[in-house]
Amino acid sequence: GxxxxxxxxxxxxxxxxxxxxxxxxxxxxxxxxxxxxxxxxGPEFLIYFQGxxxxxxxxxxxxxxxxxxxxxxxxxxxxxxxxxxxxxVYLCASSPYGGETDTQYFGPGTRLTVL
Amino acid sequence: QKEVEQNSGPLSVPEGAIASLNCTYSDRxxxxxxxxxxxxxxxxxxxxxxxxNGDKEDGRFTAQLNKASQYVSxxxxxxxxxxxxxxxxxxxxxxxxxxxxGTGTRLQVFP
Numbered sequence: 001g002x003x004x005x006x007x008x009x010x011x012x013x014x015x016x017x018x019x020x021x022x023x024x025x026x027x028x029x030x031x032x033x034x035x036x037x038x039x040x041x042g043p044e045f046l047i048y049f050q051g052x053x054x055x056x057x058x059x060x061x062x063x064x065x066x067x068x069x070x071x072x073x074x075x076x077x078x079x080x081x082x083x084x085x086x087x088x089v090y091l092c093a094s095s096p097y098g099g100e101t102d103t104q105y106f107g108p109g110t111r112l113t114v115l
Numbered sequence: 116q117k118e119v120e121q122n123s124g125p126l127s128v129p130e131g132a133i134a135s136l137n138c139t140y141s142d143r144x145x146x147x148x149x150x151x152x153x154x155x156x157x158x159x160x161x162x163x164x165x166x167x168n169g170d171k172e173d174g175r176f177t178a179q180l181n182k183a184s185q186y187v188s189x190x191x192x193x194x195x196x197x198x199x200x201x202x203x204x205x206x207x208x209x210x211x212x213x214x215x216x217g218t219g220t221r222l223q224v225f226p
Contacts, residue, residue: 031212038125042203042216043159056213091158098212100147101166106158 004028004107006092012113013082021077021110025094032075033104034067035091043091049075050098082114117207121217128224134191136220141185145205148180153219154200154210159161162202163169163189194224 005024010114025032035043045059049069057067064082069075071078079086089111093104120139128134136150148168151159165171165178165187177190187206191198201219208215 016161042119042218043214045213048212050212056211058121059213089190092225100207100209100212102212103149103161103164103165104214105161106151 004094004105006090006107006110008110009108010111010113012115014115015082017082017114019079019082019112021079021090021112023075023077023092023094023107025073025075025092026105029094029096029105030072031095031098031102031104032069033093033095034075034077035093037089037091037109045111046077048098055098059090079112082112084114087112087114116157118215119141119204119217121202121204123218124221125223126220128194128222130194130196130224130225130226132194134194134198134222136189136204136222136226137186138188138203138206138217139186139204140204140215142206142209143182143185144209145206146209148178148212149185149205149208150176150178150189151203151205151216152198152200153203191222194222196224196226198222200226 034046041107048056089109092107095102150162161180204217205214
């Protein structure tokens with residue numbers, strides 16, 4: 001079946017602009033995660049959705065970052081007033097149920113470059 | 116103190132050898148441990164997960180978990196050049212659904 005998909009694959013924007021990154025999880029997966037990965041680092045947790053609600057948003061770095069999942073499927077990560085330090089690969093993952101032993105399946109990521 | 120530690124490498128092994136990748140973690144309450152493989156420019160792909168002490172084997176891969184010593188390792192037997200990638204260790208944060216990733220170990224398998 002189809003895996004996790006993310007759009008766009010690449011996004012170049014200017015400092016101060018607003019961007020939206022989209023994630024389409026594996027069909028039927030209730031849990032959805034956003035991570036950020038900088039060069040030479042492992043993925044860093046941002047936010048976790050269980051269904052439509054954000055179960056844990058403790059990884060969002062500041063209030064410029066926001067994410068939604070209004071119908072419990074597709075999710076959008078929104079970044080306001082982008083800064084050069086926001087440049088990274090943004091990864092989305094989904095898992096069937098969530099939980100400590102549930103496997104997370106990653107999408108291909110969106111490479112964000114803030115000029 | 117980093118919560119999940121990995122040697123960044125590169126770890127270079129000849130084709131056919133055993134590659135041994137190690138990971139230590141700081142939270143004794145962690146119960147689930149994952150190894151992901153990440154090719155350059157690609158997203159992480161699950162290789163193994165383990166949550167019981169001891170060994171778990173899947174094909175050429177063996178994960179080893181020692182909770183008392185707080186380390187988890189991945190052995191790759193009969194290493195192939197196609198195994199050349201970065202291997203990420205991920206550990207769950209107790210009582211949450213979050214994973215903490217190490218920085219990854221870059222493995223190079225040369226013919």
